Amino acid sequence: MAYKVAIVGATGNVGREMLDILAERRFPVSEVVPLASSRSIGAEVSFGDKTLKCRHLDTYDFSDADICLMSAGGTVSKEWSPRIGAQGCVVIDNSSAWRYDADVPLIVPEVNANAIAGFAKKNIIANPNCSTAQLVVALKPLHDKAKIRRVVVSTYQSVSGAGKDAMDELFAQTRSVFVSDPVEAKKFPKRIAFNLIPQIDVFMEDGFTKEEWKMVAETKKILDPKIKLVATCVRVPVFISHSEAVNIEFENPITAEEAREILREAPGVLVIDKREPGGYITPHEAAGEDATYVSRIREDPTVDNGLVLWCVSDNLRKGAALNAVQIAEVLMNRKLLTPKKAAA
Numbered sequence: 001m002a003y004k005v006a007i008v009g010a011t012g013n014v015g016r017e018m019l020d021i022l023a024e025r026r027f028p029v030s031e032v033v034p035l036a037s038s039r040s041i042g043a044e045v046s047f048g049d050k051t052l053k054c055r056h057l058d059t060y061d062f063s064d065a066d067i068c069l070m071s072a073g074g075t076v077s078k079e080w081s082p083r084i085g086a087q088g089c090v091v092i093d094n095s096s097a098w099r100y101d102a103d104v105p106l107i108v109p110e111v112n113a114n115a116i117a118g119f120a121k122k123n124i125i126a127n128p129n130c131s132t133a134q135l136v137v138a139l140k141p142l143h144d145k146a147k148i149r150r151v152v153v154s155t156y157q158s159v160s161g162a163g164k165d166a167m168d169e170l171f172a173q174t175r176s177v178f179v180s181d182p183v184e185a186k187k188f189p190k191r192i193a194f195n196l197i198p199q200i201d202v203f204m205e206d207g208f209t210k211e212e213w214k215m216v217a218e219t220k221k222i223l224d225p226k227i228k229l230v231a232t233c234v235r236v237p238v239f240i241s242h243s244e245a246v247n248i249e250f251e252n253p254i255t256a257e258e259a260r261e262i263l264r265e266a267p268g269v270l271v272i273d274k275r276e277p278g279g280y281i282t283p284h285e286a287a288g289e290d291a292t293y294v295s296r297i298r299e300d301p302t303v304d305n306g307l308v309l310w311c312v313s314d315n316l317r318k319g320a321a322l323n324a325v326q327i328a329e330v331l332m333n334r335k336l337l338t339p340k341k342a343a344a
């Protein structure tokens with residue numbers, strides 16, 4: 001059984017990572033088709049040891065494709081995902097376009113793989129926001145043990161979360177600072193080099209940003225609607241990997257040592273927690289890795305049943321491309337999707 005997989009946004013940060021991860025994990029493919037906008041027709045991307053040429057999304061026929069990994073932003077997804085789904089190709093979407101639709105499962109395989117049932121209503125499955133994905137991977141095993149009541153999270157999010165142009169902006173601004181050129185901000189609302197910005201996505205009426213709202217809504221949909229969560233999302237001058245300082249209040253007692261043991265056994269989590277200089281993970285070390293790392297686990301003396309921890313993961317991998325490929329693996333392993341060629 002091998003699937004024909006189309007990748008929309010194959011020239012982007014997430015799309016390129018999807019190509020790498022499909023190859024690394026030896027996902028069974030009969031063909032991989034990279035797609036992008038008219039700007040990138042013929043652009044070359046790597047898939048394992050092969051070089052593939054990008055085709056134009058607008059003229060591609062999805063009728064014999066099995067899976068579409070969609071990573072070209074919300075506007076493209078809103079227009080294209082229903083059309084692609086209607087052609088019998090399952091869309092695994094990275095944008096926020098479908099995450100809150102009751103007929104679209106929002107999946108982090110380590111947390112709620114069973115919620116994938118019902119995906120065929122629209123043939124669309126949503127991938128969460130990068131900052132939510134790593135958070136719920138770390139919270140789930142602790143929630144199972146002691147029931148989470150409330151979470152306060154502050155994020156330190158890398159520029160790659162805003163796309164390849166945002167990475168170029170950090171690079172260009174950093175260079176400008178060193179050579180005393182004027183610093184230009186285009187993608188971000190203020191200078192990001194040697195700075196940080198307490199705004200990700202647009203402001204909402206209540207003063208929170210959309211990114212902060214997403215973390216609340218998505219944690220509720222994926223993990224438990226009863227969990228109260230408040231977030232402050234901050235962009236930092238790091239290229240890859242998001243970090244999060246997380247305060248958690250539980251209904252039942254749980255010690256730091258118990259949490260450490262539980263997280264050590266949890267799928268997708270790696271605990272690096274030595275109470276000595278450097279005995280924790282930084283974003284630089286998590287880049288290119290699959291795990292959600294947890295460090296600095298300690299008890300919060302200011303509340304009953306409280307823990308504090310530090311959580312870091314590669315936002316392009318677990319926060320996007322890896323999670324999408326893991327969703328495709330769930331479809332395959334649970335025999336929820338038969339390749340069209342095999343069915344014919």
Ligand SMILES: NC(=O)c1ccc[n+]([C@@H]2O[C@H](COP(=O)([O-])OP(=O)(O)OC[C@H]3O[C@@H](n4cnc5c(N)ncnc54)[C@H](OP(=O)(O)O)[C@@H]3O)[C@@H](O)[C@H]2O)c1
Nearest residue numbers: 009011012013014036037040072073094095161163164320
């Ligand atoms: N970066 C993250 O950490 C992260 C995490 C979770 C979710 N996401 C989501 O994933 C999506 C992509 O993010 P990214 O970081 O990879 O962005 P990116 O680096 O800016 O890449 C965007 C991709 O979309 C393609 N594209 C843009 N407009 C298109 C159109 N009209 N038709 C076809 N293709 C089009 C671009 O192709 P061209 O080369 O032709 O312009 C490029 O391949 C976004 O929805 C983002 O919110 C990102």
